[in-house]
Amino acid sequence: MIALRAVNHGNWIKCIELEVTGEQRRFVNPNLFSLAEAYVHSDANRSEAEAYYRCIPFAVYCGDEIVGFAMITYEKDSDFDHRPAYEIYRLMIDKNHQGRGYGREAVMLLLDYIRTFPYGRAENVYAAWHPENEISGKTFLGCGFTAAGTDEDGAVVARCRLNR
Numbered sequence: 001m002i003a004l005r006a007v008n009h010g011n012w013i014k015c016i017e018l019e020v021t022g023e024q025r026r027f028v029n030p031n032l033f034s035l036a037e038a039y040v041h042s043d044a045n046r047s048e049a050e051a052y053y054r055c056i057p058f059a060v061y062c063g064d065e066i067v068g069f070a071m072i073t074y075e076k077d078s079d080f081d082h083r084p085a086y087e088i089y090r091l092m093i094d095k096n097h098q099g100r101g102y103g104r105e106a107v108m109l110l111l112d113y114i115r116t117f118p119y120g121r122a123e124n125v126y127a128a129w130h131p132e133n134e135i136s137g138k139t140f141l142g143c144g145f146t147a148a149g150t151d152e153d154g155a156v157v158a159r160c161r162l163n164r
Contacts, residue, residue: 002105004058004070004113007035011059014066018094027133031069034090038071054119055089060106067097070106074119078126080148080157086114086125091136103135107143115162123162128155 007015016032038055040048049055053075060068071090078085088110093102107127114125127145129136137156141147145158 001062002067002102002109003061004106004109005061007038007057007059007069011066015057015059015069018066018069018092020092021095021098024092024095024133027130027136028092029090031090031092034069034071041073056118057090058110060093060102062097062102066094067102068093068106070110072110072114072125074122076120078122078124079151080126080159081124083124084120084122086119086122086162088125088127088140091127091139103139104143107139111143111160111162125160125162126157127160128157130154131156 012035015035018031020028035057038057039045041053041055042049053073055071055073057069057071059066060070069090069092070088073087073089076084088107091103091106111125127140128151129140131154140158145160148157148159151157
């Protein structure tokens with residue numbers, strides 16, 4: 001059983017140390033980059049967060065061990081539908097913990113959290129992934145997302161309606 005916990009003083013370095021396999025590096029930004037982006041788009045810089053989007057990072061735990069990292073965003077004017085929306089913006093499971101279903105569990109926990117509408121109401125949550133990243137596609141599509149097209153970079157964009 002996994003859990004999502006806030007990234008904080010006690011675990012942020014462990015989050016940075018998580019790694020994907022060499023082949024997967026082209027599909028996901030390093031967690032250090034994601035944590036920097038989360039800082040820029042957080043209450044620490046409220047004007048940026050309000051003008052663009054808010055980032056909410058999580059450490060993914062199995063018991064007392066960090067096994068992955070996730071980050072969601074909330075936008076008042078989504079890139080995908082120009083309405084308020086959430087996005088599962090980052091999701092990675094450490095290379096030593098892959099293949100155990102943790103990614104799927106993390107997506108389901110993230111959807112449960114998003115459905116509490118912590119930053120505002122929205123009808124949809126989005127996810128995007130590189131078209132060659134078959135694991136991400138299988139994970140999101142298996143969690144109730146449906147393909148909605150591609151973005152300007154060629155990434156697959158999928159949507160999950162929140163009113164289910």
